[in-house]
Amino acid sequence: MHVQPFYRETSFFMSLPNAPGTISSEVSVMGVKPRKIRLEASTACQLHCPTCPTGVGRTQERLGVGHLRFADFSRLIDDNPFLTDVELSNWGEIFLDPELPSIVEHAYRRRVRLHADVGVNLNTLREETLESLVRYRFRSMSCSIDGTSEATYGSYRRDGSFEAVIGNIRRINEAKARHRTRFPHLKWQFIVFAHNQHEIPRARRLASELGMRFWLKLPWDDLYATGNAPPPGGDGVAKREMGLGVASRDEFAARYGERYAQKIMCSLLWHEPQINWDGRVLGCCVNHWGDFGNAFSEGLVPSLNGDRIRHARSTLTGRLPIRHDVPCATCPHFRSMERAQDWLTFGDLLTAGFLLRHRVALQDDRLRPALRPLLGLRKGVRALARFRS
Numbered sequence: 067m068h069v070q071p072f073y074r075e076t077s078f079f080m081s082l083p084n085a086p087g088t089i090s091s092e093v094s095v096m097g098v099k100p101r102k103i104r105l106e107a108s109t110a111c112q113l114h115c116p117t118c119p120t121g122v123g124r125t126q127e128r129l130g131v132g133h134l135r136f137a138d139f140s141r142l143i144d145d146n147p148f149l150t151d152v153e154l155s156n157w158g159e160i161f162l163d164p165e166l167p168s169i170v171e172h173a174y175r176r177r178v179r180l181h182a183d184v185g186v187n188l189n190t191l192r193e194e195t196l197e198s199l200v201r202y203r204f205r206s207m208s209c210s211i212d213g214t215s216e217a218t219y220g221s222y223r224r225d226g227s228f229e230a231v232i233g234n235i236r237r238i239n240e241a242k243a244r245h246r247t248r249f250p251h252l253k254w255q256f257i258v259f260a261h262n263q264h265e266i267p268r269a270r271r272l273a274s275e276l277g278m279r280f281w282l283k284l285p286w287d288d289l290y291a292t293g294n295a296p297p298p299g300g301d302g303v304a305k306r307e308m309g310l311g312v313a314s315r316d317e318f319a320a321r322y323g324e325r326y327a328q329k330i331m332c333s334l335l336w337h338e339p340q341i342n343w344d345g346r347v348l349g350c351c352v353n354h355w356g357d358f359g360n361a362f363s364e365g366l367v368p369s370l371n372g373d374r375i376r377h378a379r380s381t382l383t384g385r386l387p388i389r390h391d392v393p394c395a396t397c398p399h400f401r402s403m404e405r406a407q408d409w410l411t412f413g414d415l416l417t418a419g420f421l422l423r424h425r426v427a428l429q430d431d432r433l434r435p436a437l438r439p440l441l442g443l444r445k446g447v448r449a450l451a452r453f454r455s
């Protein structure tokens with residue numbers, strides 16, 4: 067099969083009506099060959115965050131508890147020299163993978179940049195791993211730290227230690243100074259709840275002292291239905307600190323007319339497909355209940371362009387009805403898209419591609435002043451497009 071990256075197929079997207087079932091013959095020519103993939107280093111985690119599917123043992127039921135093996139990683143990289151970047155974090159903690167130092171070294175030798183921008187809890191960091199991160203220029207890492215005291219941090223990051231995390235950040239910074247390098251870039255990710263919003267200003271200051279960028283994130287609420295009630299979200303303080311004028315995903319949807327970060331997550335099927343540690347293609351960072359094939363046994367590009375994942379892409383762009391054997395069929399995001407008939411557009415995919423390529427987190431502090439006007443403008447453009455259609 068001859069496979070083209072989607073961005074060379076622009077006319078394909080632009081010419082399509084949002085009418086399910088009208089272009090099935092064209093689906094077969096669509097393909098992706100992304101330069102960046104997401105390959106989970108570990109689905110194990112030592113913490114028990116109450117609304118995280120990993121924290122309550124849900125992801126392990128389908129994805130297994132396992133670590134990416136060096137042999138699988140090196141074969142995938144060597145067989146696909148067009149890859150430039152790999153994101154290693156998603157459901158678990160990458161630092162629990164015992165073969166991580168070899169993986170980091172191999173990526174460096176093959177000129178592939180490694181990231182952990184989805185997030186690490188950083189409670190555990192072996193000396194050998196620390197040395198490899200800095201020596202082999204691990205590119206960037208987002209540290210999930212929702213508080214600035216042991217009590218606040220531990221009320222969501224159960225079994226974690228705030229002091230241990232800050233100690234590990236200081237160790238990384240010392241090693242960076244020793245090796246005279248800027249890498250890895252460190253970012254502080256703070257999920258805002260009612261119990262921690264008062265610590266946001268102090269977290270910002272501490273992040274700055276530690277040489278980290280800072281960004282705030284809305285909690286998952288009950289997206290993953292873990293059976294645990296989500297901790298109460300923030301209020302006016304959170305709205306002001308986040309710069310969005312909202313403190314929950316529901317408020318975000320009501321105010322901006324779209325679900326928080328959902329378009330970006332669905333667009334991973336095109337831009338940065340998610341792959342489990344054992345090679346199963348999951349497509350996006352949300353799906354942990356089904357797969358589209360196996361990148362290790364079928365080959366990367368064929369597995370990213372199999373029948374079911376191509377059908378999923380067609381469904382998400384509103385061109386074909388859902389099939390029950392496609393994992394999206396049981397996703398809360400898909401159901402809400404279907405209810406609203408609000409499918410991914412070419413503009414959504416372009417925007418997501420830009421944000422992902424430049425690793426722009428929606429609520430990075432640096433974007434705060436521009437965020438509300440930009441989201442308002444986007445809402446207006448979408449409304450105009452709907453009116454014209």
Ligand code: SF4
Pocket residue numbers: 331332333335349350351352353393394397398399400
């Ligand atoms: S609908 Fe759900 S499972 Fe499908 S790509 Fe979007 S977030 Fe992932």
